[in-house]
Amino acid sequence: MALEKDLQDYLKSRKDVQSARQKLQEAKSKVSQLQSALGSAPEAAKAGVRQNLETAKSVLNNAQSEFNTIESDAKSFYRSNKESIQSDIAKGKTTKAKTALEQAIIDRNRLSSLGQSTAVLDKKIAELQGNIAGGFQVVPQTGGLASGQPNTNQNNEVQPENFDALAKTAREFVKKELDNPGRLELARKLKAAGIEVPITGEYTDALTNAYKNAITGAKSSWNAFKEYPTVDAYLNEQARQVAVLKAASGGVGGEELPKPFGTQEIYNRSTAEGVIDSIFASLNLGREANKTEIDQLYKQLEVEQKKLSSMSKGTYKMVNGRRVLVQESGLDARTFLENKIKELPAYKESQAAKSEKNRINLASTALANGYNLETDFANELPGWLESINNGESIDKFKAVIRNAARRILPESVRSQIAPDEDLSTTFSTYMSNIAKAKGVPVNTIRVEDVIPLAITDKGFADPQQFEKNKRSQFWWDTSPEGISVTTTVLNDTLKDFGMLGQGVRTV
Numbered sequence: 001m002a003l004e005k006d007l008q009d010y011l012k013s014r015k016d017v018q019s020a021r022q023k024l025q026e027a028k029s030k031v032s033q034l035q036s037a038l039g040s041a042p043e044a045a046k047a048g049v050r051q052n053l054e055t056a057k058s059v060l061n062n063a064q065s066e067f068n069t070i071e072s073d074a075k076s077f078y079r080s081n082k083e084s085i086q087s088d089i090a091k092g093k094t095t096k097a098k099t100a101l102e103q104a105i106i107d108r109n110r111l112s113s114l115g116q117s118t119a120v121l122d123k124k125i126a127e128l129q130g131n132i133a134g135g136f137q138v139v140p141q142t143g144g145l146a147s148g149q150p151n152t153n154q155n156n157e158v159q160p161e162n163f164d165a166l167a168k169t170a171r172e173f174v175k176k177e178l179d180n181p182g183r184l185e186l187a188r189k190l191k192a193a194g195i196e197v198p199i200t201g202e203y204t205d206a207l208t209n210a211y212k213n214a215i216t217g218a219k220s221s222w223n224a225f226k227e228y229p230t231v232d233a234y235l236n237e238q239a240r241q242v243a244v245l246k247a248a249s250g251g252v253g254g255e256e257l258p259k260p261f262g263t264q265e266i267y268n269r270s271t272a273e274g275v276i277d278s279i280f281a282s283l284n285l286g287r288e289a290n291k292t293e294i295d296q297l298y299k300q301l302e303v304e305q306k307k308l309s310s311m312s313k314g315t316y317k318m319v320n321g322r323r324v325l326v327q328e329s330g331l332d333a334r335t336f337l338e339n340k341i342k343e344l345p346a347y348k349e350s351q352a353a354k355s356e357k358n359r360i361n362l363a364s365t366a367l368a369n370g371y372n373l374e375t376d377f378a379n380e381l382p383g384w385l386e387s388i389n390n391g392e393s394i395d396k397f398k399a400v401i402r403n404a405a406r407r408i409l410p411e412s413v414r415s416q417i418a419p420d421e422d423l424s425t426t427f428s429t430y431m432s433n434i435a436k437a438k439g440v441p442v443n444t445i446r447v448e449d450v451i452p453l454a455i456t457d458k459g460f461a462d463p464q465q466f467e468k469n470k471r472s473q474f475w476w477d478t479s480p481e482g483i484s485v486t487t488t489v490l491n492d493t494l495k496d497f498g499m500l501g502q503g504v505r506t507v
Contacts, residue, residue: 007078014074020067027060033281033288043357049286101128107236120185160229163219167212174208183207190214193238194258196325213327220263220312258323262311267333272298279338285350289341297340304336355385358394365398368422369405370448377401395420409451412459423447430454430466437470437481 011017034053108121166173174183180201190197190210197210218234221227228234245258267275276289276297289297304310310331316323341347359373362384366373373381384397398420405423406414417426424431424447431450435442453469454461461469476482 007075010078011071011074016070017067017074020063020070024060024063024067027056027063030056031060033277052287097128101125104128107232119181120189160222161218161231163215163222163231166231167215167219170212170215171208174211175203186211189235189239192242193235194242194323194325195238196322216312217263220265223265224263258316260313260315262313263330264305264311265330265333266305267298267301269294269298272301272333272337275334275337276341279334279341280346283338283341283347283350284354285346287346289346293344293346297337300340301333301337305331305333307331351389354389358385358388361394362397362401365401365422368424368447369401370423370446370451371401371405373401410455410457410459412457413455416459423451427451427454433466434470437476437479439480 031053034049034056104121104125108118108125112118174186178186182201183203184199184201187197187199187201187207187210190207191199193214195210195213197207198204200207214231214235217238218228218231221234222229228237241258273289273294276294280287280289312330313328315326315328317326318324359381362377362381363373366376371377377384380400388394388397402419402422406417409417417423427447427450430453431445431447432442434450434453435445438445453473454466456465470476471482477486
């Protein structure tokens with residue numbers, strides 16, 4: 001187990017391995033996006049998407065081969081130099097553990113001076129001391145409150161926690177992973193930092209929301225000022241500030257309240273590009289944003305995010321003797337970008353293509369139920385297409401067409417037809433019969449012409465009644481079937497009178 005863990009750590013430390021892994025993941029993501037786009041792309045665009053997909057698959061194969069080679073070489077080097085590599089790893093872990101221990105002791109003493117519980121940090125200090133004695137440091141688990149220690153990259157630069165991942169799993173963490181003592185400890189920590197939350201070990205949505213607010217605060221502080229790379233660091237500093245403010249104002253009951261504050265979130269280009277590509281995919285535009293579009297959207301977002309009106313704001317007020325933090329959300333970057341993307345020609349062209357595809361789909365349903373979409377639903381059609389483009393299911397409007405067509409049918413017939421079945425399917429046997437009688441393809445037979453011949457007030461016409469109705473039509477006598485039947489009857493009659501054939505007919 002130790003060997004495998006050290007091998008994993010060694011591979012993570014190799015820049016060439018991590019770079020190849022990143023390229024592989026990006027290639028996989030590209031193939032996945034194009035496969036999704038292919039299913040939703042308009043027919044006219046599918047060829048281009050398929051070509052891009054084949055190129056992406058080729059890139060993926062090359063990336064997979066390159067990664068396998070680099071990782072294999074790295075593993076071989078590790079096995080050849082295992083002892084020296086393991087020694088270096090152990091030294092590095094011990095150094096990190098000592099640094100973490102020093103910070104944990106500082107944090108514990110700070111909380112202790114504020115009169116807050118130090119149970120979590122006491123446990124962490126004991127674990128770190130044990131790790132140092134054993135010559136290695138246990139890596140913190142993802143999804144917890146926070147390790148209290150930021151990650152570092154190969155250049156020893158501080159890397160913040162994955163705040164977005166913490167926020168995404170916050171509810172599951174608070175509700176399922178923490179027990180009652182753990183939730184109580186978290187509530188007290190949030191309370192000390194000035195975030196209002198019920199002090200109880202039982203699960204509440206209020207506790208989850210308060211924890212998410214702490215994650216958002218830590219993320220905003222890091223993005224704006226590169227401060228507090230962990231949630232713990234952010235909460236500890238907020239607890240310190242709250243304690244200072246309490247002392248200056250004579251406690252919570254004093255007249256002076258903390259001053260209003262604000263946070264400003266400004267995306268870098270890489271973050272903005274990721275959000276833009278995500279929105280392109282969610283809107284089913286069939287491709288990623290190009291460089292010109294990204295340049296334009298990023299510039300617009302940057303200008304908007306720097307406005308004072310886009311800041312998230314926090315103001316304290318007293319309510320029934322309690323200090324309450326009123327938080328006002330700032331600019332929603334994703335919503336802003338989505339609205340801007342909808343102004344682009346790419347989106348408008350996509351909407352037009354989807355509208356045409358939906359129009360053809362509805363026209364097919366109308367024809368299958370005896371209607372002409374453009375004439376019979378001319379007033380409703382524009383509203384239908386707009387609703388479908390805005391997310392309404394096309395099945396809703398197909399149902400409107402089918403229900404309109406069935407109103408002319410007796411209840412005894414309507415009750416036997418499935419809700420999502422077209423009348424051309426219901427009367428397909430009768431339509432096929434008419435087509436054969438006329439000697440024409442079945443797709444030239446209109447369902448509205450067949451229905452009167454195929455129903456009665458009691459239900460569907462039986463074969464004898466349908467034949468009688470069919471032969472009463474004006475076209476039947478001159479149809480191939482009518483001529484054939486008439487000829488047969490005439491020949492039989494002539495034979496009966498001995499006027500056809502040379503032999504004598506016997507009875």
